Amino acid sequence: MDWGMKNRMTRLIKPKTMRAVWLAIDHGYFLGPVSKLEEPATTIKDLVEFTDALMLTRGVLRNCISADLDVPVILRVSGGNSIAGPALSNEGIQTSMEDAMRLNASAVAISIYVGTEHEHQTLMALGQLVNEGQRCGMPVLAVTAVGKELEKRDARYLSLSCRIASELGAQVVKTYYCEGFEKVVRSCPVPLVIAGGPKLNTELDALKLAHTAIKEGAKGVDMGRNIWQSRNAVGVIKAIRKIVHDGASVKEAENILKAARPHK
Numbered sequence: 001m002d003w004g005m006k007n008r009m010t011r012l013i014k015p016k017t018m019r020a021v022w023l024a025i026d027h028g029y030f031l032g033p034v035s036k037l038e039e040p041a042t043t044i045k046d047l048v049e050f051t052d053a054l055m056l057t058r059g060v061l062r063n064c065i066s067a068d069l070d071v072p073v074i075l076r077v078s079g080g081n082s083i084a085g086p087a088l089s090n091e092g093i094q095t096s097m098e099d100a101m102r103l104n105a106s107a108v109a110i111s112i113y114v115g116t117e118h119e120h121q122t123l124m125a126l127g128q129l130v131n132e133g134q135r136c137g138m139p140v141l142a143v144t145a146v147g148k149e150l151e152k153r154d155a156r157y158l159s160l161s162c163r164i165a166s167e168l169g170a171q172v173v174k175t176y177y178c179e180g181f182e183k184v185v186r187s188c189p190v191p192l193v194i195a196g197g198p199k200l201n202t203e204l205d206a207l208k209l210a211h212t213a214i215k216e217g218a219k220g221v222d223m224g225r226n227i228w229q230s231r232n233a234v235g236v237i238k239a240i241r242k243i244v245h246d247g248a249s250v251k252e253a254e255n256i257l258k259a260a261r262p263h264k
């Protein structure tokens with residue numbers, strides 16, 4: 001691995017623990033103004049200090065984020081679909097590598113849709129992005145997207161998607177936690193981080209999700225809604241940090257969550 005690529009990876013996955021807590025706020029690229037993400041700058045204001053990287057689009061970065069941001073950026077470069085359109089899988093690359101470099105990104109992110117009518121185009125786009133990333137020293141994060149079909153999140157499907165993403169050259173893969181997650185980890189030769197998915201019933205459920213995923217081999221989380229849609233978002237991210245970087249138990253993490261609970 002060349003120095004630039006290595007340096008970027010080191011900024012994303014902390015060498016001390018070889019783990020990562022990333023905050024995802026890229027949802028608007030196909031979902032529009034998601035609840036609690038209407039004003040991204042407000043959403044992240046108190047959370048940035050607890051994250052190892054911020055995942056977002058160039059539009060939000062340029063328009064909503066101060067240039068003195070002291071956290072690496074994972075730039076979502078795929079899009080072209082929307083929740084109102086006919087097929088969420090119909091994505092392509094819409095932000096150039098040149099723009100990613102200009103924005104000082106530490107990685108670029110792209111979704112792949114294995115098993116859909118747009119499988120080929122999203123996998124070819126991943127290959128193209130990896131080729132450009134190799135030229136520029138830019139890591140590629142592949143996101144194994146499932147669109148509206150959340151029931152697809154099982155070990156068989158996610159193993160297939162994660163392995164394909166790594167075979168095509170992604171340096172990191174973002175997927176979902178599932179039953180049998182160890183199988184997904186074992187068969188994917190690059191680091192895996194997990195998304196949180198739609199908001200779970202309680203914050204404790206989010207902590208349990210992070211804890212189990214880390215125990216079963218995830219290198220970290222790249223979570224959004226389960227952090228910033230919580231009324232105790234700072235508590236959730238602090239507790240997740242403790243799990244990911246310090247190996248805290250769910251109980252220890254829950255104590256952090258409770259201690260940070262905002263006063264009514």
Ligand code: 5RP
Nearest residue numbers: 024143195196197223224225
């Ligand atoms: C959308 C994404 C999101 O960043 C991802 O799903 C993480 O957010 P959440 O934890 O809210 O699921 O990649 O395709």
